[in-house]
Amino acid sequence: KGKGHLELQEVPEPVIEEDGVKIKVKACGICSTDLLIYHDRIDYRAPVILGHEISGIVVEVGSRVKGIKVGDRVAADSHGYYCNTCGFCQRGLPRYCLERTMVGRDVNGGFAEYFATKASYITVLGDRIDLVSGAMTQPLFKTTHCLIEHCGIKAGTKVVVLGSESTSLLALMIAKAAGATVYLVDFFETDQHKLARELGADEIMLIDQGGVKEQVMDLTGGLGVACVIECSGQKEGVALGVKLLEKTGRLLLQSHGYAETPVDLKYIVANGIEIIGASGTTWTAKQKALELMSSQKIQVRKLVSRVLPLTSWEEGFALMEENASASIILDPSRSDDNN
Ligand SMILES: [Zn+2]
Ligand SMILES: [Zn+2]
Known part of the structure; x- marks a missing residue:
């Protein structure tokens, strides 16, 4: 915890459950929440991998998963968990779930090569939305x-x-x-x-x-x-x-x-x-946003000024803090060489 306690480490690949999917992360946006954690200004459960604006390619699906297959291009919700039974979940507002945890804050997030989550927290992007834009779907x-x-x-x-x-x-x-x-x-x-x-x-x-x-x-x-x-x-x-x-x-x-x-x-x-x-989203808002992206009525890719490898995370965080760029994306699948 604390400034200076954020570092790049080798960790084991995440393991999925039967209702889970494993994603090879292709893009993960740096959000102001990551900066707040970096400066210890909000609560989080350390040790934790940051990053909750995640897109990538599915590399493994659990035995009970339907509708998502290996190779799908997807974006992940920022839910680490919601209960599906409390009043807020029942009203379609899992953001306010009494037991909700958040990706990149309470559970491991997307500043890593692989990310695992529940299949129900995944949005399939289809082939008209690129993966960098896909990482912007969470705020979108x-x-x-x-x-x-x-x-x-x-x-x-x-x-x-x-x-x-x-x-x-x-x-x-x-x-x-x-x-x-x-x-x-x-x-x-x-x-x-x-x-x-x-x-x-x-x-x-x-x-x-x-x-x-x-x-x-x-x-x-x-x-x-x-x-x-x-x-x-x-x-x-x-x-x-x-x-x-x-x-x-x-x-x-x-x-x-x-x-x-x-x-x-x-x-x-x-x-x-x-x-x-402002918080949370709904199924209807997601469909609307995906339609706006697929039809090119909005081009969120324009907001991304740099895509950096994970090893350059400090540069990315610094750029975000200077507000020198609209959005900075980290791509953990990229090595330093092709920066
Ligand atoms: Zn965020
Ligand atoms: Zn709930």
């Missing part, structure tokens, strides 16, 4: 659920996305694919803004230049936007986000990194604002 499924099913974003909805990390750009893509108007608000100019424009951001506004609220009000006839997707993890982002909403607007919180944040609760009540914590 979650973002699709939150934006479309929670916030009700659809054609004509006006949305502010706050921040320019990978989750912001995913939110931008999904909202644009749904036909929404999207204003990207960020603290200062970053390299990601060029990509954000390419992905269809209708406006980009910078907090350090001032006047963001006035601009948003101008663009919305003085009403504010229906939805703010806060991805920056900064309390200033939350405070500003609330003020950009129209009455009855929805503030979606996407980061796991918020420090204690003062919010003007009287303002929330007076304006009927809803604050939503």
Whole structure:
């Protein structure tokens, strides 16, 4: 545990159970959760292999597995386990299962050559989705659920996305694919803004230049936007986000990194604002996201700037921390030589 206690080690290959599958990992995204574990800022069960944005090729299936075969190209859910019997599981929300464990945090994850999980936690990608994009399905499924099913974003909805990390750009893509108007608000100019424009951001506004609220009000006839997707993890982002909403607007919180944040609760009540914590996904959101990917309506591959071998994990983590790249993927099947 603790900074400096993350290292690359030789470990035995995972063994599967009769309802399990073993995957040769071809891509595993570095997520902010991995960085939080790296800095010991959230709980986890050490020793554990990190990485929960996993795709790869099935190399072994258990005797009771149906519908998945060796050679299938798949992505894995981030569930280490859910019970299927508690009220949340029964409601189709295993993310909130009372006994849930998480891949790459409680049980071994995908920063390894092989990864084993239950067959029911696997999504078959088909052959129109590449494996690097496949590693993005975990955050994509979650973002699709939150934006479309929670916030009700659809054609004509006006949305502010706050921040320019990978989750912001995913939110931008999904909202644009749904036909929404999207204003990207960020603290200062970053390299990601060029990509954000390419992905269809209708406006980009910078907090350090001032006047963001006035601009948003101008663009919305003085009403504010229906939805703010806060991805920056900064309390200033939350405070500003609330003020950009129209009455009855929805503030979606996407980061796991918020420090204690003062919010003007009287303002929330007076304006009927809803604050939503983003987590989990549903079967319907997954189908929607897979359809968007297969049909090329969204191209999540564009968010990936580097694919590195596992031995370069420190470089990958450092790049993520500098926010120098939208998304960094580690490919444990690659050796150093063809870097
Ligand atoms: Zn994650
Ligand atoms: Zn459960």
